[in-house]
Amino acid sequence: MENNTIQFELVSPEAKLVSEPVKMAxxxxxxxxxxxxxGHASLVASLQPGVVELHGEQDGVEPRRIFIxxxxxxxxxxxxxxxxxxxxxxxxxxxxSIEQQISDLREDLDRAEEELDxxxxxxxxxxxxxxxxxxxxxxxxxx
Amino acid sequence: xxxxxxxxxxxxxxxxxxxITSAMKMVAASKLKKAQNQAEAxxxxxSAMAAMLARVAKNVVVSDASSPLLVGTGSDQKHxxxxxxxxxxxxxxxNGNLVKAARVKINELTTAGKDVSIIxxxxxxxxxxxxxxxxxxxxxxxxxxxxxRVEFADANQVTEYVLEQFExxxxxxxxxxxxxxxxxxxxxxxxxxLIPFALPExxxxxxxxxxxxxxxxxxxxxxxxxxxxxxxxxNLGVQIFRALxxxxxxxxxxxxxxxxxxxxxxxxxxxxxxxxxxxxxQAYITxxxxxxxxxxxxxx
Numbered sequence: 001m002e003n004n005t006i007q008f009e010l011v012s013p014e015a016k017l018v019s020e021p022v023k024m025a026x027x028x029x030x031x032x033x034x035x036x037x038x039g040h041a042s043l044v045a046s047l048q049p050g051v052v053e054l055h056g057e058q059d060g061v062e063p064r065r066i067f068i069x070x071x072x073x074x075x076x077x078x079x080x081x082x083x084x085x086x087x088x089x090x091x092x093x094x095x096x097s098i099e100q101q102i103s104d105l106r107e108d109l110d111r112a113e114e115e116l117d118x119x120x121x122x123x124x125x126x127x128x129x130x131x132x133x134x135x136x137x138x139x140x141x142x143x
Numbered sequence: 144x145x146x147x148x149x150x151x152x153x154x155x156x157x158x159x160x161x162x163i164t165s166a167m168k169m170v171a172a173s174k175l176k177k178a179q180n181q182a183e184a185x186x187x188x189x190s191a192m193a194a195m196l197a198r199v200a201k202n203v204v205v206s207d208a209s210s211p212l213l214v215g216t217g218s219d220q221k222h223x224x225x226x227x228x229x230x231x232x233x234x235x236x237x238n239g240n241l242v243k244a245a246r247v248k249i250n251e252l253t254t255a256g257k258d259v260s261i262i263x264x265x266x267x268x269x270x271x272x273x274x275x276x277x278x279x280x281x282x283x284x285x286x287x288x289x290x291x292r293v294e295f296a297d298a299n300q301v302t303e304y305v306l307e308q309f310e311x312x313x314x315x316x317x318x319x320x321x322x323x324x325x326x327x328x329x330x331x332x333x334x335x336x337l338i339p340f341a342l343p344e345x346x347x348x349x350x351x352x353x354x355x356x357x358x359x360x361x362x363x364x365x366x367x368x369x370x371x372x373x374x375x376x377x378n379l380g381v382q383i384f385r386a387l388x389x390x391x392x393x394x395x396x397x398x399x400x401x402x403x404x405x406x407x408x409x410x411x412x413x414x415x416x417x418x419x420x421x422x423x424x425q426a427y428i429t430x431x432x433x434x435x436x437x438x439x440x441x442x443x
Contacts, residue, residue: 011188013295013384014181031364044198045364046373072374074195081191085295085377116307 005057006038007079010066012087018054018066025080026053026063027073036073036080043075049130051090052082065090067134069127095135102128147427150420154413161409167233168402175327175395181292182324182388192381196374202367209368212375215339216315221258223281223314224248225301225337227321227386228268229394230288235401237322237330237394238267244332245320249276260314264301264387281308293391298384305383306376309338321386322393328400330393335386337379 008025010018025036028050047070054064068084075081105125112118205213226245228238245261245268252259261276263269263283272280282304287297305317317338322330363370 009187009191011191013185013188013298013381015184016187029364034364041362042360043362043364044195044370046370072195072370072377074191074198083188083191083195083377085299085380120303 004038006036006040008036008054009079009081010052010068010084010087011081012084017084017087020054021057022054023057024055025082026051026055027080027082028052028068029073036075040075040080042077043073045073045075047071047073047082047084049127051134052087065134067093067131069130090134093131093135095132098128098131098135102132145423147420147423150416150423154416154420157409157412157416161406161413164402164405164409168399168406171395171399171402175392175399177292178388178392178395182385182392185384185388189381189385192374192378196378198361199363199367199371199374202361202363203371210372210375212309212338212379213340213371216312218315219257221260221314221316222252223260223262223305223308223317225262225264225305225317225319225321225383225386226268226272227319227390228263228265228271229390230266230286231394232267233401234394234398235404237397238265238271240330241320241322241332242268242271244334245272246275248318248320248334249279262301262304265390281313287387288391288394293384293387295380295384298387299380301387302376302380302383305337305379314338319383319386321390322397324389324393324396327396330397335382337382340375340378 005021005023006025008018008020008022009016023037026033027036027045028048029045030048031045033050034045047068049070050068052066052068054066056063067088067090068082069086071082071084073080073082102125105121105128109118109121109125112121203209224245226241228241232238249259249261259279260281261272261279262281263272263285265288266283266285269280269283269285284297284301287293308314309317315338316336318334318336320332320334323333325331
């Protein structure tokens, strides 16, 4: 194939965040991470909170890492579209405030009495934990 | 007969009212622009979601085992209405028309013997529905439209509440009533059934044309059914968010139109008053002249 890039789009309910050709996108699927290259088989997948890695056209450039709070991916011949409810650059995440959030949420979880509240707090806790591991994963990669 | 001073005071007060309404019109116009931009920005997500739903729906056989969000609970006794209005007034018939439409729907359902509960989004709808239906209001969300923009998180609050209530079996059918943004001049009260959700129909012969060797069948990860189960609540959120955005844009448009009318009316009132003021002044001058002349005549 002459063209070895794939059109990647990341949309949130509030805006279209990314729309560019990439060489490879690594996407955190519910059943494990998967990479999408040009010519990937058509696929619909649900995603878990995690990091989307975009590898640009040039080699040797650090991939862009974007945290998403779960969503869906739609891969077709036209390109790859990721629907995310919330998305931000991993470099914009602040480790100390997330750790603070996690400890707050843990306390809330202990205090929550109703099942519904518990489930809600647990969901947010999982999300913050995923954020934290997105950062620490990156730090580990540097050292 | 009012004195000249009375006319002057009235003209002054109408003029300051006109200043306020024309300022409100301009504020509404700029907010409308923002709301429209936001509605536009949310379009890609909504259409991608719709495309994905259609794709999955094509591959799923709807059965009794499917998610109750899709097939319903098997009953339609308990209805939940989500009534979306503005938080603030002074926007013409925007809130009134919507509440009227909601009341019609409520009456229809209650005469059919159904149980009705209401979620109010927006302060005005809550206040208006309180008279007559206060016992049916299950929950109100107020202040969503107060800030500069409607956040998806705001819509999510509503969505989460609806889903929790649905899981708890508080209702069988959920209908959204909101003002659809047709144009700047028209907002139409619209009702849309959210639960059970009607999947987009795939008409026969409308299947994507199969290019040779190009179109590969879709893989699903995890299975179609599981994806559908995960997609449906998300879709609910998207639909509610879209309705909120439509309503926010409609509110500003309605306010802009209302304030434009008010400004024009104020102008007409000022013209009328100025005319009357001038007449009164003329009458006063004429009267004085007559007095002077008749005084002079009397001295002869």
